[in-house]
Amino acid sequence: MAKKEPEQTGKRPTSTRKPSRPREDVKPPERPASSSRKKQEPAPTKAASRPRGKRTQPPPEPPRHKRNLRLRALIAVVLFTLVAVLIIEPSILDAIWPFDAPAPQAIADPDAPLATFYAPAVLHWAPQIEAWARAYELNPNVIAIVMQIESCGDPEAISFAGALGLMQVMPLHFDDGENMLNPDTNVRRGMNFFNECLRQYADWDIGLALACYNGGPGVVYRDMSTWPAETQRYYRWATGLWEDVVRGDGESPTLDNWLESGGQSLCTRAASRIAEEAS
Known part of the structure; x- marks a missing residue:
């Protein structure tokens, strides 16, 4: 019997040779960036976020000597008012002055003075x-x-x-x-x-x-x-x-x-x- 010749399939015959290793000094080509990634936009600068117009400056603080003058004036007003009240109503001094006032009577104070008005x-x-x-x-x-x-x-x-x-x-x-x-x-x-x-x-x-x-x-x-x-x-x-x-x-x-x-x-x-x- 005559041998049957193999049919032509159009495919290249598989090579039996082993693939050669890639050279180490040759880098693989870089992969292009995906078009689906969003590009990072730069953060807005302070100048861009500010509203347009004239810049406002904070009011300058008064000098230290002026602050001291205001404090002294306030203390003088308080003292003047206190003196005026004491002149008008001297009995207020007895209520706020801690000296020369009779000590409060405590129920459990055995050293309290005995009153003299008893029979x-x-x-x-x-x-x-x-x-x-x-x-x-x-x-x-x-x-x-x-x-x-x-x-x-x-x-x-x-x-x-x-x-x-x-x-x-x-x-x-x-x-x-x-x-x-x-x-x-x-x-x-x-x-x-x-x-x-x-x-x-x-x-x-x-x-x-x-x-x-x-x-x-x-x-x-x-x-x-x-x-x-x-x-x-x-x-x-x-x-x-x-x-x-x-x-x-x-x-x-x-x-x-x-x-x-x-x-x-x-x-x-x-x-x-x-x-x-x-x-």
């Missing part, structure tokens, strides 16, 4: 009142106010309700066997209860603490209009005396009104009792 029977106990104030860490005027209203200094006073002694303490506050009329014992029990009222129930409100002392802790949580009439009077007299103490002018209109309202008879008995004990 003579109360001032009879002045040395003991000051000692008791230091012992119970209270203002001596607090002890004197309670003594003034409760007994006016009568160590053997007994009320219709059964309260006893200088501070008119109810028997339930004493231990068995204690001498309830002994001044030291009576004041100790009375001030222990007052301190409880002041710190635990009244939150350092002197008026509420005094109302608690007279009417019991329950009055602290009630409206004043619902208090017993005696406690309302007690609150009014006691807070009035405290205000007279704080004012510090040596007089007490509240005490004068209290004496005229029936307190004088209590003080008369107290003075007689002290005179009897002294004789």
Whole structure:
């Protein structure tokens, strides 16, 4: 059989030679940049962003010596106004001047001065009142106010309700066997209860603490209009005396009104009792 010649396909025969390596010193041609990339536009300069027109300059600062003159003028005006106000109303100086003014009365200041307007029977106990104030860490005027209203200094006073002694303490506050009329014992029990009222129930409100002392802790949580009439009077007299103490002018209109309202008879008995004990 005759051999069949291969048909001509038009393709070049595949070479069996290995491709030669490209020369290293020949660089491949650079690829042209893509036409789809956006060209970066240069950033606008400051000159281009400024609006056209005349440039405005900031106002020049005043010289330092002119600023100093303005400051001095302002200080002079303030001082002149202050002097004028003090000339027109001199009492304003007492409110703003920190010297030679009476120190404020603090409830727990045992070294505060004892006022001199109390009844003579109360001032009879002045040395003991000051000692008791230091012992119970209270203002001596607090002890004197309670003594003034409760007994006016009568160590053997007994009320219709059964309260006893200088501070008119109810028997339930004493231990068995204690001498309830002994001044030291009576004041100790009375001030222990007052301190409880002041710190635990009244939150350092002197008026509420005094109302608690007279009417019991329950009055602290009630409206004043619902208090017993005696406690309302007690609150009014006691807070009035405290205000007279704080004012510090040596007089007490509240005490004068209290004496005229029936307190004088209590003080008369107290003075007689002290005179009897002294004789």
